[in-house]
Amino acid sequence: MKRPSVGAIVLGLIPFAAVCFSVSLWDRIHPIVFGLPFNFFWLILWTLITPLCMWASYVLDEPREGEVSRDQDGQS
């Protein structure tokens, strides 16, 4: 398995920026979204967006992997 590319690593840094370093921007009650205080809403939202970032990262590196795949598929 090859190392992740730079683009794939940048995609992984997006969730860190959104849920960790920017805390003082979103740690507040208002605006209330779907009945949730903004901080709860924001973190739940990123629980859903993070898999998308990682999936994008996977897809980005996937074509490079195809040629050297010694991986025997993973369904069990």
Next chain:
Amino acid sequence: MSPTVVALSIISAIVAIGSIAGFSARFYHKMDLEQWTVGGRGFGTILVWLLMAGEIYTAFTFLGASGWAYSRGGPVLYILGYGPLMYVVSYYILPEVWEAGRRHNLQTLGDFFQSRYGRTHLSSFVALVGMVFLLPYVQLQLTGLGIIVEVASYGAIHRTPAIIIAFALVAGFVFVSGIRGVAWASVVKDFLLLFAALFIGIAIPYIYFGGIGKMFAALAHAKPEHLVMPGATKNLGHSWYVSSVLMTALGFFMWPHNFAAAFTARSGKILRRNAIFMPLYGITMPLMMFVGLTAVLVVPNLSNGDLALLTIVRKSFPAWFLGVIGGGGALTAMVPAAIQILAAATLFSKNICRPVLAPRMTDRQVAALAKIMVLVLTSGALYLAIHSAVSLVSLLLMGYAGVAQFFPGIVLGLCSKKVSGAGVFAGIVCGVAVVAFLILTNRDPWLGLNPGFIGLCLNLAVVGVISSMRPARVGEANAFSATVA
């Protein structure tokens, strides 16, 4: 029948079903050391998923998250923060770890250090630190189990005898079935917990306030400061949040059992695919917090926040339902405890005892010793659980602060040949010393930062300085892996 009998019979039945699922796994596989610890390195997406998910839903999720939402408020958000991030970290590092494991036939965290740095004192020291910091995690599960039985018996059973019985079961369970049995018992546990979390997370705010939104509106009106950081605490503010989230996200796969779980996969790709979807599994976490927040207004003034979830369930539903929730909760304490004990016992016999005390032990003897250690370690955690009263989240943070110190040795060691065993050893010593000093002298948090994070920063600096002054000897890392650049 009295409510106590109803609740306890249902809990026992659920625990029995979970245990049978675990025990039956052994009949299909011959149990040598390789099979017992890493499942013969043949797990596909689903079993790896179950094993790793087994580590998300623990007594901590069930009681700790709701307990902190109740007693601390805003700071509990750190759990929602690190949840997705730890899988982001795993996406990049676990396939590399798996690759090294396959190449060098590694079974434990200690094996990794032995194989990468070639120094027995380093790998034994790592194994010792890992084992010591696993104890508060096992203690957390035991304490959680005690709380469940205590509340579900309506006070009839004292928690000490209850913990002893349940952990005799856990130790027996680890003994016979090893890692594969644990993965299968996880199926029962996760199914129950998903159901329980979805149901009570929605039903409890609905019963008292008419919905989650209305519960938050009431809380925002009555106690707005509880919903943001630092909540009901004085010193768990934004700098604490950032440092704790970083330390926990980087530390999660440094847990000896989570690290070793990577070796059970059939390929590195399976680990990567798992990392993409795992964050979704944590979506029940906020529901547990909603229950804790509802309890703030409904059952105020509980002496112990960790009791909040079960107390409000007991108040709101009939005894049989408390039994279902309690049974699911008991399994969420037992399964992770089994995984953690298995990891600690294997570390001891394989990376401490054999290399240091008895180099001529065979694999078979190592496996036998690991089984004896299961009993020793379980008893150790049992002792701690009975004699201390720290909140579940605090126990977890303490363990994380210790194991996060392995991060530089593993990740820098995978990335660069220059990192030396001496540097990594000094780094872990400094990191652990800082953590122990700050926690034992009640400086947690210190300057608004998580002690584990402070230790990790110092650790990284020490590894960097020593490795650049005295780089690894030529050839030390060459044999390790072609992927070390």
